[in-house]
Amino acid sequence: MRRADEDQRLDVVATVNGRERRFSVLPRLSLADTLREELGLYGVRTGCEHGVCGACTILVDELPVRSCLMLGVQANGKTIRTVESLAEGSSLHPLQEAFRRHHALQCGFCTAGILATSQALLAENPCPTREEVREVLSGNICRCTGYQTIVDAIMDYAENGQAGVAGGERGPAE
Amino acid sequence: MSKSEVAQIRPKSIGTSIPRREDPGLLTGRARYIADIVLPDMLHIAILRSPVAHGRIRHIDTAAARAMPGVELVWTGQDSKARCQGIASTLEQKGFVATIQPLLAHDEICFVGEGIAVVVAHSRAQAEDALARIEADIEELPVVTDAAAAIDTDDLANAAVPANMVYRSNRVTDPVEEAFASAAISVEGCFHTPRVNASPMETRGFVARHEWTTGTLTCWSATQMPSFIKTMIAIFLQFPEHNLEVITPAVGGGFGQKAHLHPEELLTCLLSIELGRPVSWIEDRQENLFRAPQAKQQINDMALAVDDQGRFLALRDRVITDSGAYNSLPWTPLVEGHAGILVVTDPYRIAALSAESLSVTTNKCPIGAYRGVGFSAPTLAREVLIDRAARQLGLSPFEIRRRNVIRQEDFPYQTRAGMMIREGTFLETVDRLEAMVGYEDFRKRQQEAFREGRLLGLGVSIFSEVSGIGTRALNFLDFPLTSHDTATVRVEPTGKVTVTTGIVTSGQGHPTTLAQIAADAFGVPMEDVTILAGSTHHAVGFGTVASRSAVFGAGTIGRAAEIVRGRMRAVAARLLQAAPDDIEMTGGMVHVRDDPGRTMPFAAVAGAAYFAEATHPDDFDPALEATAAFDPSDIVLANGGHAVIVEIDMETCLARVEKMYAVEDCGRMINPMIVEGQIRGGMAQGVGMILLEELVHDERGQLITSTFQDYLLPTSLDIPDIEISHLETPSPLVPGGIKGMGESAMISTPAAVAGAVNDALACLGVAIEQFPASPQRIFEALSKVGVMDRGNNFPV
Ligand code: FES
Ligand code: FES
Numbered sequence: 001m002r003r004a005d006e007d008q009r010l011d012v013v014a015t016v017n018g019r020e021r022r023f024s025v026l027p028r029l030s031l032a033d034t035l036r037e038e039l040g041l042y043g044v045r046t047g048c049e050h051g052v053c054g055a056c057t058i059l060v061d062e063l064p065v066r067s068c069l070m071l072g073v074q075a076n077g078k079t080i081r082t083v084e085s086l087a088e089g090s091s092l093h094p095l096q097e098a099f100r101r102h103h104a105l106q107c108g109f110c111t112a113g114i115l116a117t118s119q120a121l122l123a124e125n126p127c128p129t130r131e132e133v134r135e136v137l138s139g140n141i142c143r144c145t146g147y148q149t150i151v152d153a154i155m156d157y158a159e160n161g162q163a164g165v166a167g168g169e170r171g172p173a174e
Numbered sequence: 175m176s177k178s179e180v181a182q183i184r185p186k187s188i189g190t191s192i193p194r195r196e197d198p199g200l201l202t203g204r205a206r207y208i209a210d211i212v213l214p215d216m217l218h219i220a221i222l223r224s225p226v227a228h229g230r231i232r233h234i235d236t237a238a239a240r241a242m243p244g245v246e247l248v249w250t251g252q253d254s255k256a257r258c259q260g261i262a263s264t265l266e267q268k269g270f271v272a273t274i275q276p277l278l279a280h281d282e283i284c285f286v287g288e289g290i291a292v293v294v295a296h297s298r299a300q301a302e303d304a305l306a307r308i309e310a311d312i313e314e315l316p317v318v319t320d321a322a323a324a325i326d327t328d329d330l331a332n333a334a335v336p337a338n339m340v341y342r343s344n345r346v347t348d349p350v351e352e353a354f355a356s357a358a359i360s361v362e363g364c365f366h367t368p369r370v371n372a373s374p375m376e377t378r379g380f381v382a383r384h385e386w387t388t389g390t391l392t393c394w395s396a397t398q399m400p401s402f403i404k405t406m407i408a409i410f411l412q413f414p415e416h417n418l419e420v421i422t423p424a425v426g427g428g429f430g431q432k433a434h435l436h437p438e439e440l441l442t443c444l445l446s447i448e449l450g451r452p453v454s455w456i457e458d459r460q461e462n463l464f465r466a467p468q469a470k471q472q473i474n475d476m477a478l479a480v481d482d483q484g485r486f487l488a489l490r491d492r493v494i495t496d497s498g499a500y501n502s503l504p505w506t507p508l509v510e511g512h513a514g515i516l517v518v519t520d521p522y523r524i525a526a527l528s529a530e531s532l533s534v535t536t537n538k539c540p541i542g543a544y545r546g547v548g549f550s551a552p553t554l555a556r557e558v559l560i561d562r563a564a565r566q567l568g569l570s571p572f573e574i575r576r577r578n579v580i581r582q583e584d585f586p587y588q589t590r591a592g593m594m595i596r597e598g599t600f601l602e603t604v605d606r607l608e609a610m611v612g613y614e615d616f617r618k619r620q621q622e623a624f625r626e627g628r629l630l631g632l633g634v635s636i637f638s639e640v641s642g643i644g645t646r647a648l649n650f651l652d653f654p655l656t657s658h659d660t661a662t663v664r665v666e667p668t669g670k671v672t673v674t675t676g677i678v679t680s681g682q683g684h685p686t687t688l689a690q691i692a693a694d695a696f697g698v699p700m701e702d703v704t705i706l707a708g709s710t711h712h713a714v715g716f717g718t719v720a721s722r723s724a725v726f727g728a729g730t731i732g733r734a735a736e737i738v739r740g741r742m743r744a745v746a747a748r749l750l751q752a753a754p755d756d757i758e759m760t761g762g763m764v765h766v767r768d769d770p771g772r773t774m775p776f777a778a779v780a781g782a783a784y785f786a787e788a789t790h791p792d793d794f795d796p797a798l799e800a801t802a803a804f805d806p807s808d809i810v811l812a813n814g815g816h817a818v819i820v821e822i823d824m825e826t827c828l829a830r831v832e833k834m835y836a837v838e839d840c841g842r843m844i845n846p847m848i849v850e851g852q853i854r855g856g857m858a859q860g861v862g863m864i865l866l867e868e869l870v871h872d873e874r875g876q877l878i879t880s881t882f883q884d885y886l887l888p889t890s891l892d893i894p895d896i897e898i899s900h901l902e903t904p905s906p907l908v909p910g911g912i913k914g915m916g917e918s919a920m921i922s923t924p925a926a927v928a929g930a931v932n933d934a935l936a937c938l939g940v941a942i943e944q945f946p947a948s949p950q951r952i953f954e955a956l957s958k959v960g961v962m963d964r965g966n967n968f969p970v
Contacts, residue, residue, distance in 0.1 A: 007243075028299060042210040043203015045426070047375045048459040052882035055375055083203040092201060100197040103851045107681030108200025109207065109375040109426030137890040141882070143375050143427050144681050146854030147890040 014075040016041070017085035025072035031065075032056040034072030035082060043083040043112050047141070054140035057113035058082050064120040083112035086119075095119070095157045102153035106144035114140045118154050127158055177658055178807035181732030183909040184760070187690040187700050191847035194686040196679070205424040208379035208396040213452040216381070217246055219442060220301035221455075222291040222308050223464060224283045227319070227537040227875025228331065229312040231281060234291055238307035244300035246449060248308070250291045251280025257444050258410055261435055263501035265508065266654045270341045273334055275500035275540070277437045277444070283312065284332045284499030285537050286877055287464030289437065294445055294453060317875040321496035321534040322473055331535040332499050340497055340507055340533040345516070345652070346591050348526040353488035354479045361562045362477035365555040366944040367924070368868040369471035369496065371463055372544040373887055374680070376426025378466055379456040380439045382446035390417045391443060396425045398433040399717030401676050402504065404710045406435045407443055422708040428680035429859070430543035431466050433719045435503045463880045467542025468869055471496040472511045472551040478559045484567050484574045488526035491515050491552060495533045495541065502542035504655070507533035510541055513651045514548035516591045518556055520638040521600050521813065522578045527590035537875045543719065545859060546920030549639070554864075557635040557925035558932055558943075565936055571634040571929075572608040579604060579636060593650060595638070595811055599901045603636060603815040603837045606899055610835045611817045624937065629822040630832070631936075633929025635815060637922035641840070641914030642725025642810035642905075650809060658805035659715035661730035663692065665738055665798040667784040669762075669777025671696055673731055674706040676715025677723045682916055683848040684718070688727045690844050691910070695735035697759035698776055713801070721812070721914030724844060725905075729804030732909035737800035744791050746779045810905050812913040814838040816857065818926040822934045827949040827956065829865055829931050831894055834923070839901035841913035846900065849915060854896050856919025862888040863920075864927035864945050 009024040016039060023038045030049070035041040035058070047055035049068045056068040059081040086093040092100065095118060105111045114137065121128060121136045128136070133151050142150065199205040236248040254277040264272030278289045291308050295301035318324045318331035324338040331338055354360050381394040391413055397403050400420040408415035425432065438455050446453040457465070473494040479487040493515055497507030515529040564574040579600035580587045587595045611632065620630040640647050648655045662674040673692045677684050685705050693700040706712055715726065739759065747754040750773075752766040765773035782789040783796050790796065817835040822828070836853050843849045866886040870879045879885040904911020924945075931947045940955045956962045 036210075041203070042206065045207075045376070046209075047377075047426075048882050050459070050881055050883070053375060053459075083201075087202045092198060096198075096201040099201055100193050103194070103847045105197065105200055105681075106683070106851055106855060107375070107425060107427040108197075108205060111200055112203055115201070134890045139889075141375065141887050141889060143373060143429070143859070143887065144855045145851060146856075146858035146896060147893050148854055148895050149851065151890070151895075 010073050012073055012076045014077065015079040017081060027071065027073055029072045030068050031070040031072050031075055032067035034075065035067060038072070041082045041084055045109055045112055047109065054117065055110050055113045057116040057140065059116055059120060062120070062123065064117050083115055086115060094161060098153040098157040102149045102156060104145060104150040104153040110140060110142040114142065114150060122158060130155060177803045177805045179733055180907060181695070181736040181909045183691065183694050183728065183732050184697065185694055185842060185910055187693045188844050188910050189842065191845055192686060192690065192700065194683055195689065196685045200424070207376055207424045207426050208381065208394055209456045211381045211394045211423060211454065213381070213383055216452040216454055217294045217296060217449065218298040218301050219445065219453060219455040220293050220298055220305050221289045221438065222305045223461070224279065224286055224288045224290050226283060226312055226314050227286045227317045228315040229283045230315060231279060231283060231290065232311040232313055235309040236291060239293060239304040242300065242304040242307060244296040245293060245304045247294040247445065248291065248304065249278065251276055251278035254278045254441060254444065255280045258440055261410065261437060261440070261503050263503040263506055265506055267341060267652065271335050271339070273332065273500040275437060277441045282333055285539050286875055287539055292441060294449065317537045319536055319538065319871050319873060319875050321494050321536050324534045324536055325532065331537045335535040338535040340501060340535055341512065342532050343512060344530040346527045346529045348528050348590060350479070350488040350490050350526045350528045353526050354477065357479035357487055358482035359563060359566050360477055360479045361559045361566065363555065363559060363941070363943045365474045365476065365551070365558065367470050367472050367551040367554060368863065368945050369468050369538070370544065370863055370867045371466060371468055371869055371885065372429035372431035374427030374429055374431060377457045377459060377462040378432060378436060380442045381452060381454045382443045383452040384446040384450065386450055393420045393443065394423055395420055395439060396432055397422060398428045398678065398680055398719055400678055400710050401714045402717055403435060403439065406503070407440065410440055411443055420710045422678040425678070425680035429545045430469070430547065430719065432680060433717060434467050434505065434542050459882065460880050463869070463885055464877055465539055467502050468498065468539050469541060469544030470550060470863060471541060472514070472548065474552055474555040476555040476559060478563060480563045484563065484569050484577050486522055486524045486578050489519055489524050490528045491518060492530045493532070493552065496536050496538065497533045498536060498538040498540040500540045502540045505543045507541050508652060509543050510548035511551065512548065514552040516651055517549060517593070517640060518552040519589050519591065520593065520595070521580065521636045523580055523584065523587070524590065538871060545856060546917045549921045550924050553635065553637055553921055554925040554928050558929050561634065561929045561933060570613060571632065572604050572613060575604045575634065575636050576601065593809060597903050598638060598811060598813040599839045599903050600636060600813060602901055603813060603839065606837045606901070607634065607815045607817050607835060610897055610899060616819065627824060629824065629934040631820050631930040631932065631934025633818045633926040633933055635922040635925035635929065637815065637918065638811050638813040639721060639915065639918050639921055640809055641721040641812045642806055642908060643720035643722045644805040646806065647809045657716040658803045659726040659730050660713045660801050660803045661734050662713055662799065662801040663731060663734040663738055665742065665780045667781055669702065669775065669780045671698060671703045672706060673703065674712035675727065675730065676713040677727055678707055678718055680718065682718065682723065682852065683845065684723055684727065687724060687844040687848060688731065691728050692731050692735065695732055696739065696776065698762050702762070721916040724912050725806060725810055725908050725914050726804055728909040728912045729806065730802060733802035733804055734800045737802060738798050741795060741798060742779050742783060744794060745783050745789055746774070748789055748791055749774060749779065749782060806907045808907055810907055810913050812840045812915050812918060814918055816919065816922045816926040818923065818930045820927065820930040820934055822931070822952060827952040829947055829952065831861055831892065831927065833894055834896045836896060836898045836919065837901065838898065838915060838918060839903050840915035841905045842902055842911040843900065844912060850898050852916050853898055853919050856917065857896055857923045858888050858893045859920050860923025861893060861927055864924045864947060866892065866946055868946050
């Protein structure tokens, strides 16, 4: 077992959003702060840092994880996906499109975590019921939306996938 | 021309549910919030917070902290006091007691969580390490935690507030004794609403960068009130205002909590000035629960006199606001009970009102604004009493309201507090809500459930909302403030439109809805409009508070556009050989009224104004840019109603919301999808306040709910799907007929949830008047009537 002093940075190798990244972090730094501060992935949000709000949820080896409750050094050898990986080029992922179409976000602070939870849910259960979606979402707090439209968006994506109507900014008659 | 002038806007984009332009950035992690602001050389703040609720600082030893690695500076209250006395907060009201809240306590500490020292270091972690090395010697003083008891005690919560009374008023004192004596029934109760925290998912934060070489101070603030913050920094720190800029990044929810001047904001500015480096303060959740403005804690001792036909005769209310230790700025504790009692009768004809309001100082965090402010608590008390009266008289909750709401034939109707109500859909709301609920069926279902040992309850709340709050409304609510906003619009040479506004969003969708307004103001497609917001260099405004942004957005953009349109009409009139008054703008074209053949592109007119002097009329002012102010000429009143069905589990005493309904009339909707999002989000917060959320202080003033493990927010399992129906009564005082609605659900849903809990328990003779209606409170109430002892056997 390796031992480290508290002010000694440790080397980490991880696959982050499809790319191998090498970085070094202090052992005290949470994975959330590591991704933000060391890798510039500011889409990772922290709302409580004690594992309740879910804003910091990311995918670690494709499973949803509280990045505020994991250390940066624990990323070693792991595959990590954050919200930044979802859109391709400048087009939103169909799940993101569904969120936009259904107005499943307001301030957007909970959104990255909710997208991560949804991705994990849909990977395991591509055709969930509304109740199942609500159950799985219950670990992600949103203070703005009242949740219903988030459930709508996930259901729409699950049922229609890519076939959903693209949600551009359109005038009424255009 | 008057600031209240109502410009012409023809709704086209307005009224449609256009997806939001801000979503792509928010959905992809690209949007930048305050914690994402990183500047070269930036330092980090951590604040030592008082562990005692009331005390006197004897000595603070910071030597060990100063020696810690990475620490650049440590200040105590003495250091901050030398540069700024603190936040003075008063109102021009007779008898109102001003307070000065120090940036860091330097002598008397008045609540747990008050800052007593600050460390600036290279990282937040290092700053926190240093906090642990600060030794504070504090002499404890008697603690005042109970607002009702604080009125009669000799102990003072804050030495600056005599008798713990910030303000006491009885503006409306109709004699009501006779009405109560002659009433067929009178219903009364003493309602306690919980102290809550708005708990936006993003905590508060502030970054300051002082550049001594230019004398400029640039601030990034997660605020709802950037212009206000800027002026306050200038005043409290004596900083030249023209060298100040407040920038608002993406804000992760505000709900009123971010509509205050926080001591930490001034402190961060001072530290940046002192150190000559950018300084960042990002609080954690615990600090937010301890120190961010708290809200809603009132005691309403209310009675309603009703005749045998169910008609309301008189209402009496004595409200105590648990104000906390200092007056918040700008709202002061008047934002709670005092504002609340001035609108308490509003949806109903009530001929006599006797209302007294007391704002009482306690050793708690200052009370401030949270969505729905002081309107929620009195609305709750009133609506629960109305349900109770209906039960006693054998009337349905809808019928008793039908007999009392202000009707079309009553307009204009002046309330006893003095508000003139000119339009609204109170009766239609009651009817619509009743149909949505399916009232008869619900009662059958309720009886069946009862036979199966389940308790169902229905709560109803009818509300009106003072929206689009400007000077008139503020003054009516006893805030003697002047408030107007400005916007600047510019038509670019190629016919695109740039709007600068002081309105900032914390999620409510202004980048989209303001673009809808501006597009319709010029008759151009929405994609030709850009909205610049988020810097105080752009425009002035009071901020996004009090359901005012849609109203002020339409008013300011409408008026500024009117000026520019006039100039464009003058040019177009020459080009199309028509009278300027006959020139119209729609669909990106400019044409002559009733003559569709004579037309030219909007962009061509703009181009002519910029580049073709030959087309200019005499004395033409070619500036296609104008700034205008707006402030509505009177109160803009929105209205609606909510109904909530709860089920209470007899074994766990847990109340669960089964279904919720909303009827909303915010005049003409700009974007119905966004309006519905506001309603759903507000209703969820209403459920939180009545069933889950409570900041609990023990008798020593310790906050014992300082994490999300103790302070419970609603999850996706607590909020059911919500059915919404719209009515639209346009306001004549606002372009497009728009009214505000951002707070509506938090004004009225708490009442409906509380009513539903009481309806469920009424068959057992149990009433709940203290909230949240937690399982423990319901258990205790049921135990009192012996229900729990009978092994869950109903007394059927
Ligand atoms: S920040 Fe990780 S769960 Fe709240
Ligand atoms: S959208 Fe604001 S917290 Fe969910």
